[in-house]
Amino acid sequence: MGPYQNAKYTEIDGCDICYVDEGEGPVLLLVHGLGGSMTNWTPTIEHFSRTHRVVALDLPGHGRSSIPDGDAGVELFARAVRGLLSRLGIEKVSIAGNSMGGLLSMYLALEHAEMIENLVLVDSAGGHSFPGALGLALRRLPARWLRKMVLFFVAVVPRYRPLYRVAGVYILNEYTRVLLDEATGTAQRPDVDRYMDWYVSSARMALGVCYAGRCGEITRPTLLVWGQKDMGVPLKVGQSLNMLINGSYLVAIPRAAHVPQLDQPELFNAAVERFLAAGEAVSAGRPEQAQAAEVDAPERNALTVG
Known part of the structure; x- marks a missing residue:
């Protein structure tokens, strides 16, 4: 069950949003990526709910949240996040976003900086464009073809270990197995056609947005966490963002791919x-503790751990 055993629902803009709200302390908001769910953060929720108030949600059209009408868009996802936080009486958060969730986190840090305390981008989309074959396919191929391609992909990849990395997984463990099982289960959804329409719409949005030109506007403390073996959004993207975001830190996780929070929790x-x-x-006015806790990262704040 993972986080779903404590899941709750609330309606935001006509969409039923599934979320968890666990623990006490500073608020940490977790935002998953394309085709994912809050289970992408299971070990993160388990760890940080001991010291923080952790909020994680299934974005509209993902996991157990309902599928909205129309097309996906970063503003739509942002309204869901802001609406949920407002409903919970939360004004400021530290936010961690993985992949498309990182793109959304960047958008919030740019357009609603007043609500962001700290920004954690995990193998984030939104930091580079996709001009090659993938970008061209998403722009030009009919949606019905893309649906078939994705369904074939999720049916085949979990069965063959050499293909796990293509799915964003490097280590097979209890957490990544759940991710692969959820992907395989896509074809069994009763609303699979509508879900796939939303998936394709979300993918086109996520791969069509690039904030690289605005990264200099991000003013919140920023940590970039990247799996060294990510094939979809490679480490060089994180290195580029690290140069563009003032005062950011980059941590490269060995033996991890697109979901390092699951590969190497x-x-x-x-x-x-x-x-x-x-x-x-720093927020609590304890600069001496901040200096002791600061991520120690030489060479333009880049660090490999493990």
Whole structure:
């Protein structure tokens, strides 16, 4: 069951949003990526709910949240996030976003900086464009073809270990197995046609948005966490963002791909915990603790852990 055993629902803009709200302390908001769900954060929720108030949600059209009418858009996802936080009486958060969730987190840091305390981008989309075959296919191929391609992909990949990395997984463990099982289960959804329409719409949105030109406007403390083996959004994207975002830190996780929080949860949690401790100490007026907790990263704040 993972986080779903404590899941709740609320309606935001006509969409039923599934979420969890666990723990006490500074608020940490977790935002999953394309085709994912809050289960992409299971070990993160388990770890940080001991010291933080952790909020995680299934974005509209993902997981157990309902599918909205119309097309996906970053503003639509942002309204769902902001609406949920407002419903919960939360004004400011540290936010961690993976893949498309990172793109959404960047958007919020740019357009609603007042609500962001600290920003954690995990193998994030939105930092580069896709001009090659993938971008061309998403723009030009009919949606029905893309639906068939994705359904074939999720049916085949979980069965063959050499293909796991293509699905964003590097290590097969209890957490990544859930991710692969959820992908395989896509074809069994009773609303599979509508879901796939939304998936394709979300993919086109996520791969069509690039904030690289605006990264200099991000003013919140920023940690970039990247799986060294990510094939979809390679480490060089994180390195580029690290140069563009003022004062950011980059942590590269070995033996991890597109979801390092699942591949290497202990290393991931340790990196994020140290970063948040520094930011929270500053917010609480304890600069000496902030200096002790600060991510130690030479060479333009780049660090490999593990």
